[in-house]
Amino acid sequence: MTERQLTSAEIDQYQQDGVVCVRNAVDTKWIQQLTEFGQHQLDHPSQLCNDNDSDKDSQQGRMFTDRYLWRTNELIYRYAKESGCARLAAQAMQSKSSRFYFDHLLIKKANTSAPTPWHQDVPYWPFRGRQIASIWLALTPVTVKGSALEFVRGSHNDRVFYLPEAFGTSGANAGWTGKGEGVPCPDIEADRDSFDVIGFDLEPGDALIFSAWTLHGAQGNLSSDQDRFALSTRWLGDDAIWDPRPGTDPSVNADEVRVQPGEHPTDNAIFPEFYRMG
Template identity: 75%
Template structure:
């Protein structure tokens, strides 16, 4: 399948804003395969899924992650789609290591928002060269729960306290709220105070953004269109392993053959999928 490179303008925008919209980010074959996989996963969730209103046709927010460990399609996508190269180019990194995958589905007429947050406080890493590639598998509008970003917020060098969200019934992600950071500002209540960018996407378009960039999304107001996206997370040259309290424990620190404070050179847990 074909792979693309970022243009100089795309790299510049990522560096300036902390986010860039990458049109036709991956080969269309990946979109076809991943949309079928995503729909299958709704009925066959993994052990790390988070599902509000299981089986419902509306009012359902579903996520699943770390699927590369058991699913060859997800592994091959992470390794061979070109996302590793795109992330390295955006981060201006010589290498790109894979952290984890994340399937994100909001069914039509799902009012649940994704609150404003940044990713870095949730993850057991430090470093500025850490990014996500959020691939649209269905048409996405801002009103249909497309992501919005506070431009330039990746440069603020602020940790915002992780909070649990997206759960129903038994509360998930109980490890959040115990780590370092300050409460995230109420961006929604004062949108005019921030430089906010949102993007409408077609299947195959992607949002490439820094783990430090504040972002969130509204509920899915569409009455007909589910919002399905597939995100991959990437570690660049300056990433260090930092399993501090209050971060996602899905990767067992005892299995990681890297000491805290060191570059995550562990190909079994964080495989290197790109190097210059």
């Protein structure tokens, strides 16, 4: 497969809406490998997992995440480096480069009613800048009712900083959310008609590229037979600066990095540069 490039229309949509749906974003060779890896992590989670496992026998009601797996797993490292996602992120952000921040495995088993709360990503992370984005890759077919992401179109341009919401309490470093700066996120579900909410049904290999400033969330997985597997990678563009303020994710902390607050994260051991425009 020829490596995917964003069209000018896709770049314009990202810039305008804060999100773009990219069909056939990566080579299909990655999908089976990553799906099998996701199942492995369900059975062998890392210390940074968050696992709402309400029924260990049937797996129903299970909302599972795991992250920073690239540090120890060769497949996730190769996917981040070789899949072309670094280039896609840079193109969407209109950045000359993209540095990898972390990977995030996101699984909702069938018949899991728990939603992903509405939030924006940037308040959780020790960075500031407009050129910060995620690429959410579908590993299984997913509909909006099956817990595909939804977005408030254009909310990345509101420049509002929302208080991080807690997603769960299991796993290492639990409980750090809800302590940072920002205003409470609006109750979008209580008044959806007042917001320009958009969502996308996806096939394996399709991806959503969205700004860290865009409000987004997901319904529960109401499917009775289809699990939702996705892998999100997070990317830092030219204007991202290291900002380890209180209340941000402590998984990467000031003791590990060789950059000072306010500096671009030019630390290739922690934030490897996987793309630079030639």
